Amino acid sequence: MxxxxxxxxxxxxxxxxxxxxxxxxxxxxxxxxxxxxxxxxxxxxxxxxxxxxxxxxxxxxxxxxxxxxxxxxxxxxxxxxxxxxxxxxxxxxxxxxxxxxxxxxxxxxRPVPGADLYRDRQSWTPFLKACHAPAAGAALARLHLAARDFRAPARPDCPLVGSFTILPAPDPMAAARAYVAARPALAGWLEDKGWQSRLAALFTALGTAMADPPAMPSPLQRPLWTHNDWHPSNLLWADDNTVAGIIDFGLATQTSALHDLATAIERCAIPWLDLASADPAACAQAALGLIAGYRSLVPLSGGDLARVIALLPLVHIEFALSEVDYFIGILNDEAQAMIAWDDYLLGHAQWFLSDAGRAFLGALEQGAQA
Missing domain, CATH: 3.30.200.20 (Phosphorylase Kinase; domain 1)
Known part of the structure; x- marks a missing residue:
């Protein structure tokens, strides 16, 4: 492609x-x-x-x-x-x-070390080798450990940032309305798209991942500066198939470790550019490999894993809205804004309601409990 x-x-x-x-x-x-x-x-x-x-x-x-x-x-x-x-x-x-x-x-x-094995591939291309998944998970864990004492507040509002304000809110629809209202170009473009009813339907069908917060929240839910764009083409590779370099922090801001892990799975495990080829079992294996690498350095409780899996179907929505805002507010590109809304925000979430998407989540849940 x-x-x-x-x-x-x-x-x-x-x-x-x-x-x-x-x-x-x-x-x-x-x-x-x-x-x-x-x-x-x-x-x-x-x-x-x-x-x-x-x-x-x-x-x-x-x-x-x-x-x-x-x-x-x-x-x-x-x-x-x-x-x-x-x-x-x-x-x-x-x-x-x-x-x-x-x-x-x-x-x-300055450049970072490593081979840019994914340079000529589309962003969000799945792993070329099975061993890259646990290596990417371990590198993400190392980043989260290193970020724990970075105390800066969230990045100032700007387009194309992987923020996390809608799903963890007590009322995600109210948070979504506030997010849209703060971006006039986005609000104007969405006005005739029936966006509130469509987003509410996704919340109803897929659940709000942060609903019913646990009595004892996990440390991995605490605010943390994260990468927010963890996929193979933002990683450079050593000869032994470990991660040698990490690039492209353009989406980084304060979210949480669980959000960043869910984002990484969503972007690494599913062939979004060729969904017809998606094998739920293979997708689950890639996701489980990434989780295994992460767990080798940072413990994940059963509740943590359940929360990551619950986040997966909707974890992309805030960045997708940010893409729409970028395409319509800065580039004035109606076609790309519609792709970001229809194919990305709605399409990715709806895939998780398909037979393949449900099979993927089921295999992931079963594998995570093993």
Missing amino acids: ALEAPAWPAITPAEAGAVLARFPASAGRPFTLAWHSPRPFSAAVRVEVPEGTFFLKRHHARLRSPATLAPEHAFMAHLHARGLPVPLVETTHDGASVLAQGDWTYELL
Whole structure:
């Protein structure tokens, strides 16, 4: 399957040269642009200089500002200081980790070790090897352990962030209405879509994952800064099939460990781009492999596992709404907004109500209890 066309124009050599001149690590050095990322939410290019390699990323200012990128960079620096293989963010001559110029914001990152085995595959491609699932689970556990003493508040509101405010609310529909109302472009686009009744129907059919909170909440439900976009193409791999590098913290903010684990399963275990090929047993094995790797470092109680499985059918809804807001509010792309709403938000949830989706959840529940 072909990679999705980027939404933003590629970074040109002239543009890159002007930006690189503002960073001491690259200023005045000859460079070549070796590879342009195909990902749709920002423009990124690998920059090669005589001393090494950088990744230059460019965002539209309405998508990422210095204020919304600063917490992401602080989180990455925290993880790096605790030994995790995440990118180091370079600073400008003025000591800033973000360069703002007109309609654009730029960040310059050092590479991380490992082979980019999923570089030419669509995001959310399932694991190429069975052994990658437990390796990814163990790496996610290491990230959560390292994040426990990162005390920053949740990221400021901006599009394309994996937040977690609707499902854990006492009244998820009220929380969904508040989420939509705070985003005028999203609210306007949804106005004639019958969105409240459709979302309420999903809550009724699939249950609200945070309903009836336990008397003793698990530590893994506590607020925690998390990656929120854990899938194979955001991981780099060592020769022994362990995770050597972790990239793309663009969706990171404060959620919880259980939310992040459920998101990882939802994005890693199910072939969303080719659902006709989905084998519920194989999907469950991938999910159980990821869980096994996670449990090798962080204990998961029976209640934790039940909560993760309950979260799965709806864990994507907040980011899906954020995608709609991005496509309609920033790109004014009606077609992509409809895909995010119909195929992603509604379609993913409805799959869990299908025979295949129910079989997957059943196999996952049975395997988790074994």
